[in-house]
Amino acid sequence: MLARKGFHSARVSEIARAAGVADGTIYLYFKSKEDILISLFEGHVGQLNQELRQSVAALPDTSARVAHIVRCQVGSLRRQRELAEVLSVTLRQSNRFLRQFAAPTFSEYLDIVAEVIADGQRRGEVREDISPLVVARALFGALDGLILTWALGRSPAGRLERAALQVAEVFIQGLRPPATS
């Protein structure tokens, strides 16, 4: 709903109808229309963060971890094209949110990814000449770019996943330390 119409186009009364409640009822659960969006985001990304924290450490090396991160980020959206659009597109529609873009939840996500990279550098699995945080942002952006066009288009979910894995491989290979002879 939110996604099909975009956040600014979606009317609170439509959201309410879609949820099967009256307009006013929305305000028993959310402080404002914007709060609905923030809650969606925090819920989604928060869950993703939790998932990553629990699983990443168990994986043997950076390659496996990056592949896992990609699968998680993309996989969590795979079956909910609309949510994907909400998060990829619509989130950027809220000014107040934008000012919190480096907000805890999102920063946390970036930190988790950056830590994987930094750890890879310590292990000698990742080249030293790049900033872990830059990689985190670029990886997020790259997947976001895929998700955005996928969410707006009509390609099957499988195609998104395959594209994401290709991107994962580019990053994995691209992050490896240059072979020293």
Place this chain on the structure above:
Amino acid sequence: MLARKGFHSARVSEIARAAGVADGTIYLYFKSKEDILISLFEGHVGQLNQELRQSVAALPDTSARVAHIVRCQVGSLRRQRELAEVLSVTLRQSNRFLRQFAAPTFSEYLDIVAEVIADGQRRGEVREDISPLVVARALFGALDGLILTWALGRSPAGRLERAALQVAEVFIQGLRPPATS
């Protein structure tokens, strides 16, 4: 202006004042508020496309070309943080625009990048197991992610450029065909 406030938050009268004209004058040059945004986008990306077309062919190999693309995309925004925000963030606020996301100008950009990759594959400089269009989208997204956080933050332009070059290197190395012994 548009960028500081976001597109939906910016009032036409504010845009007019910032431009030093009366409200009505805006409508002598733009069909609607949304048209202002689209014009900005078409102008910027159109120029970028033209620039790329003219220069890419002259470059010797895919590595140089990818580095060039990155420099162009990022460099064209470097001195105009606000425009960066408009294009990276705000453009996604317009529904009509979103429906034209695969619009000529943007598609053209993707095609140019994809063609560089495809050509690289024909030359044996780029691994065959990835889709050129996927690379184009991912590269765009990765840079967009950097630009977004840069535009919203307060880092100096130099930092953006350095980050972008790191991303370029990751992609360049990541795209190389796996060494076959």
Place this chain on the structure above:
Amino acid sequence: MLARKGFHSARVSEIARAAGVADGTIYLYFKSKEDILISLFEGHVGQLNQELRQSVAALPDTSARVAHIVRCQVGSLRRQRELAEVLSVTLRQSNRFLRQFAAPTFSEYLDIVAEVIADGQRRGEVREDISPLVVARALFGALDGLILTWALGRSPAGRLERAALQVAEVFIQGLRPPATS
């Protein structure tokens, strides 16, 4: 309100204030500003039509019927000078309305009057050389002319009624078949 200021001059917010509700509330009951006008018209003329239908048949001859029609049309407005102005003057301010001028409700009114005349012709009470519909339009127009100047002026209601009855007599006598010796 509507009448004092004219339809185009009346602001929706003024109409709302006069009605003792908030601006937005108007739109719970009317589709648009123009709809307010159309509703007024349909309500007024519709009621007039109903009244005429119920009473005309019971009257013995065409003279009585014409007199009755005049009394009804004028009488229904007598105590609402402002409504008179709305209907006589302001209705002509709406283009969309004009295109529906032959709209059901008004056509119905003309048909009722025309049928009285046509029936009079069949009974031999009305001269045959005039078109019933022309009479209907002329009678409407004549009364409308009186109502218009009355509504805009400050004459007491009684004067309007007396004038209307004079017009009724002119029509009644004017419609009689010429005496055949």
Place this chain on the structure above:
Amino acid sequence: MLARKGFHSARVSEIARAAGVADGTIYLYFKSKEDILISLFEGHVGQLNQELRQSVAALPDTSARVAHIVRCQVGSLRRQRELAEVLSVTLRQSNRFLRQFAAPTFSEYLDIVAEVIADGQRRGEVREDISPLVVARALFGALDGLILTWALGRSPAGRLERAALQVAEVFIQGLRPPATS
């Protein structure tokens, strides 16, 4: 032009284009948009008044005079359906004008007609029990009603004229003093 679109819908720039001049040029000849309308009215009705003044006195009796008035009022519009609409419909769209509805030019017209009736009463050709001014207003209104529907419809001009003559006959017969045996 003015008529096809209505006065409120017609844009000054359209009027200018139709006249083959630039927007600003209009204001060399008219004080305001409303002034265009008033000028049209004054011009048309003023000419009608002049015409009536010159010809009415020469006619032998009230019947001939009423018939002449009708022919003049309707005839002057016959070939200009659009002007008819301007005068019949559009004039009522201007508030300032409405407040001048009893304005000199229109009052003059009513006075001319009323004087014909009053003179008829003095000659014994018109019944004494009706007010000359009421007749003037009713006659104007009756013709206005015909003209309005004619201007908005698509009937040929001849039909309007025939209808007007029927109305004239109704008035002429209706105004005659009741036969006293």
Place this chain on the structure above:
DNA sequence: TATGAATGAGTATTCATTCAT
């Protein structure tokens, strides 16, 4: 006289939010 680019006051309508029930 004539132009037409620029103006900026003016307003219908929407829709997030509230609160009496």
Place this chain on the structure above:
DNA sequence: CATGAATGAATACTCATTCAT
């Protein structure tokens, strides 16, 4: 907890008018 009728602030856009040329 839930409702949904009522609210009223907020804003893109139009178009009559002006005036420098």
